[in-house]
Amino acid sequence: MEQNNDGNLSQVRHVVLVLSGKGGVGKSTITTELALALRHADKKVGILDIDLCGPSIPRMLNVGRTEVHQCDSGWVPVYTDAQKSLALMSIGFLLEDPDEAVVWRGPKKTALIGQFVSDVAWGELDVLLVDTPPGTSDEHMAVLENLKKHRVDGAILVTTPQAVSTGDVRREITFCKKTGVRILGIVENMSGFVCPHCSVSDPT
Amino acid sequence: MEQNNDGNLSQVRHVVLVLSGKGGVGKSTITTELALALRHADKKVGILDIDLCGPSIPRMLNVGRTEVHQCDSGWVPVYTDAQKSLALMSIGFLLEDPDEAVVWRGPKKTALIGQFVSDVAWGELDVLLVDTPPGTSDEHMAVLENLKKHRVDGAILVTTPQAVSTGDVRREITFCKKTGVRILGIVENMSGFVCPHCSVSDPT
Numbered sequence: 001m002e003q004n005n006d007g008n009l010s011q012v013r014h015v016v017l018v019l020s021g022k023g024g025v026g027k028s029t030i031t032t033e034l035a036l037a038l039r040h041a042d043k044k045v046g047i048l049d050i051d052l053c054g055p056s057i058p059r060m061l062n063v064g065r066t067e068v069h070q071c072d073s074g075w076v077p078v079y080t081d082a083q084k085s086l087a088l089m090s091i092g093f094l095l096e097d098p099d100e101a102v103v104w105r106g107p108k109k110t111a112l113i114g115q116f117v118s119d120v121a122w123g124e125l126d127v128l129l130v131d132t133p134p135g136t137s138d139e140h141m142a143v144l145e146n147l148k149k150h151r152v153d154g155a156i157l158v159t160t161p162q163a164v165s166t167g168d169v170r171r172e173i174t175f176c177k178k179t180g181v182r183i184l185g186i187v188e189n190m191s192g193f194v195c196p197h198c199s200v201s202d203p204t
Numbered sequence: 205m206e207q208n209n210d211g212n213l214s215q216v217r218h219v220v221l222v223l224s225g226k227g228g229v230g231k232s233t234i235t236t237e238l239a240l241a242l243r244h245a246d247k248k249v250g251i252l253d254i255d256l257c258g259p260s261i262p263r264m265l266n267v268g269r270t271e272v273h274q275c276d277s278g279w280v281p282v283y284t285d286a287q288k289s290l291a292l293m294s295i296g297f298l299l300e301d302p303d304e305a306v307v308w309r310g311p312k313k314t315a316l317i318g319q320f321v322s323d324v325a326w327g328e329l330d331v332l333l334v335d336t337p338p339g340t341s342d343e344h345m346a347v348l349e350n351l352k353k354h355r356v357d358g359a360i361l362v363t364t365p366q367a368v369s370t371g372d373v374r375r376e377i378t379f380c381k382k383t384g385v386r387i388l389g390i391v392e393n394m395s396g397f398v399c400p401h402c403s404v405s406d407p408t
Binding site: 060100140175195 | 257304311337339382
């Protein structure tokens with residue numbers, strides 16, 4: 001890691017992307033659970049939410065209306081606790097009205113993600129998790145391009161067992177190969193539903 | 205409806221968008237079910253799938269590897285049956301390898317959607333359903349811009365009961381208001397799960 005050229009990411013030890021082709025498979029949930037598990041293991045964790053049209057991270061971590069403050073080195077992330085063990089940045093914190101629609105074309109999204117990567121003063125972090133929108137488009141290219149100088153450790157892919165979802169995850173694998181991102185693992189989420197009434201799992 | 209300026213859409217009576225802020229809430233499933241129900245009512249139906257990074261429509265309707273042919277007035281849609289009662293167009297039919305990742309920035313997506321709107325020879329249709337990707341971005345703006353000359357009857361919004369999904373649908377409502385698209389209705393999908401073992405629904 002080049003301590004000098006990385007700016008605000010110079011003290012971030014690992015960067016991991018959470019990807020999925022399909023929406024609604026649990027990317028933000030997995031990102032949140034991963035962050036909480038890492039924090040439980042005494043790691044300092046950050047989550048960068050680059051789903052600009054549907055930011056879920058603020059709600060997942062129950063962080064309500066918060067203002068993002070500025071410091072000398074950029075934007076101060078939002079912390080979930082006084083110990084500052086979990087740092088967050090999401091467009092959800094930048095919108096005045098949480099119901100506001102972000103109707104942005106690619107270039108504007110690319111610009112904000114550039115700022116998110118360079119201008120957030122994360123400080124010292126063991127792991128920075130990047131929660132992404134579904135697909136393989138502007139947001140994904142923008143974050144990889146901006147992280148190029150920094151090392152990306154790899155990506156965790158999330159899918160559900162359905163054919164439409166595994167098809168999308170195959171496209172995501174192609175994306176990782178094309179862009180040279182190492183795949184750390186694939187999570188099969190929602191593999192079954194355990195009935196709270198009779199405790200039988202479906203599919204069994 | 206201006207019969208003369210609409211080109212390939214001149215014989216399309218109604219255009220309905222299926223939107224949702226969040227992914228994985230069942231947009232493509234609802235689109236497919238709506239199309240099948242309309243066909244059952246003896247309507248001629250078309251589905252335009254503009255989810256370029258995760259096209260689900262070909263798989264939902266079980267249309268495998270198919271080639272899209274050209275005719276004098278443009279691309280011939282893919283029909284699911286010999287009666288040609290259900291016409292489809294999706295990027296899924298244009299990819300050589302179904303696992304291919306469409307790693308496209310906004311302008312390229314906008315261009316293809318422009319072609320999808322103007323160059324598909326739908327012929328006579330009672331309803332054209334437009335299945336969209338999650339969010340409110342390039343694809344949505346592109347399809348509305350290109351359909352401007354033609355009348356868009358409105359949008360059907362799809363959500364699930366979870367807070368992250370209703371939050372996203374609220375953003376989608378803002379998008380519809382901003383862009384002047386009438387909201388025809390909201391479908392709450394996945395409201396409960398009926399256990400196949402004990403037949404009790406959760407939540408009850």
